[in-house]
Amino acid sequence: MKEAQPILPAHGDPALTVVLHAAGSPDTNGVTSRLEPGESALHLGSGLRQAGEIADQIREITSPQQEALAYLLSGTPFAVTEHGALRATQNTWSAASLDARNTRAFKPSTTYHLSFSLFVSGNGPSAWAIEDALAAYMTPLLDALAGVSNFTVTTQVQLHASFSPSIAGPTFDEASGKWKLRKEDLSGFVNAAEWPLSPSIGEGSTINFVLYVPAPGHSPLVVADTGGTGWLVPQWGGVAILNLDEPTTPRKSTTDTDRTTLSAANLDEIILTFADQLTALIGLPSSPAGSLALRIAALQRERATALLLSTASTLGALSRLVHKLPNIPIPDTVATSVGALGNAQAASEASEKAFFEPSMVGQVYFPDEHKVAVYVPLLGPMGVPLVLAGVKELLGWYRGMREKVKRT
Structure with a gap:
């Protein structure tokens, strides 16, 4: 009961x-x-x-x-x-x-593009079972987040990926027998000049997730301060290192097939790391830790609040603009956009569109003095004959009235 x-x-x-x-x-x-x-x-x-x-x-x-x-x-x-x-x-x-x-999270968006990239220092592994791994561990999370944003996913593999020239590179620690990356090198680890990473183009931000497999001569490779193999790059994405030659790495066997293809078992922990990084990059609250549903609901309320504040600010600016420029035309599309407050996201996007309506923005830099300068040369040649004709008619009417008075 x-x-x-x-x-x-x-x-x-x-x-x-x-x-x-x-x-x-x-x-x-x-x-x-x-x-x-x-x-x-x-x-x-x-x-x-x-x-x-x-x-x-x-x-x-x-x-x-x-x-x-x-x-x-x-x-x-x-x-x-x-x-x-x-x-x-x-x-x-x-x-x-x-x-x-808020600093590490992306700007709220209705769509995010997730790019999963495998960069290998040498010539192998040259393939990975990324679809199976994503289906097992990432897709359930994306389905749960469907009420917050839409997600598109792309994957790629790049061989012979060298370290970025902007970092000193890993150093070998004899005490632990591991290669270590300094904390100050983490932000410059990604070789943006040579690695074909997806930029944020078009609608929605691109969140990059990079899996790097070091050469056997630089394995195992870890972060110096923490001993970990993954880190977050604020408002960009996440990076993880997979040390295939490390004894603790789960592997089914050491056959040549496994060396050329990363199985879903190799990627289990990596995708879980990426999933955790994704929640941080979209601003998902960390508490209450026991309920993903409550955390997502909290994120929805935060986004709704932020979007309503942004909408109110934009609509206030639009209202002040209209009052300051009383002659500015207000198209029907603007009135429709301003009233589209069905939900906070639509209202924010609609108000931004209304504020930057092309037919209105052009009037901001078109004062009344310019109107006079434009229309007087056009109306002058037409107005002078009309005025003269009107004066002539008035004079004729006046003379006619005087003659009529004299006769009476």
């Missing part, structure tokens, strides 16, 4: 559903609280039945979201609600952490 109670009112989707399990229920397995990765639900066992304990659990889950929203709204007229709820959270957020998350 169990009962569920939504936190939000019945109209609309609840932000969090609390599921209370009866004593001895097999659903809790003795755990007092649990989050499911695919659910926006908090499962509570019989050990947490007091209102205060339940409130503490809910507060622990929702407080990071409150802090993030307060961070977005800080410095705006919406920073404080009617009840002052956001003001209270401003003293608790970690501004540095939120700044770092």
Whole structure:
């Protein structure tokens, strides 16, 4: 027996559903609280039945979201609600952490292009089972993120990929028996001049994921400070190193076939690393760690808030422009775009389009003095004969009236 109670009112989707399990229920397995990765639900066992304990659990889950929203709204007229709820959270957020998350993440977009590249120092491996690996570990994540953005995927392989000339290169550490990359070389590791990486062209940003296989003479290759084999490049993508000759690397066998083709088993951990990097690059919150569904819902609320703020700012600028230039024409398309507030994303894009409407922008640099200078030479030759004819008619009418008066 169990009962569920939504936190939000019945109209609309609840932000969090609390599921209370009866004593001895097999659903809790003795755990007092649990989050499911695919659910926006908090499962509570019989050990947490007091209102205060339940409130503490809910507060622990929702407080990071409150802090993030307060961070977005800080410095705006919406920073404080009617009840002052956001003001209270401003003293608790970690501004540095939120700044770092926003700095490394791409600008919100409706579409992202994911480019997965295999760069090999020598002539092998020359192929990889990237489709199988992506289907197993990346596709479920992209499906879950479908409500946030659309994703397109491309892959490529490049052999004889040399280190970037901008870095000193790895150094051998005799104590550990490993080649190590210095921290300051990580940002310049990608050889942009010779590696055919996908730039951000057209709609949507390109997120690059690079898998580098070093030559046997430079393997195992790790990061000096952490000993890891992967790192994030803010607003660009992620890099991972695969040391095939390292004993800890999972490999089915050492046959020539395995040497020329990376199997899905070789790529398991790599794709999981890329998936984790992707969540950071699109700005997905790291908490609550136990529920991907709640993290995605939090990201949707953050994006909606940011887009609404951007839309309000753009529409305000458009309104000020129209009031400043009363003679500027307002096409029907602009009126339609300004009213397209069905959702925050459409409103942001529509307002930007309305603000930069070509038929309006041209009028910004066309003051009234220019209108006089343009139209007077055109209307002058037409206006003078009309004025003279009108004066002649008035004089004739006046003379006629005088003659009529004299006769009477």
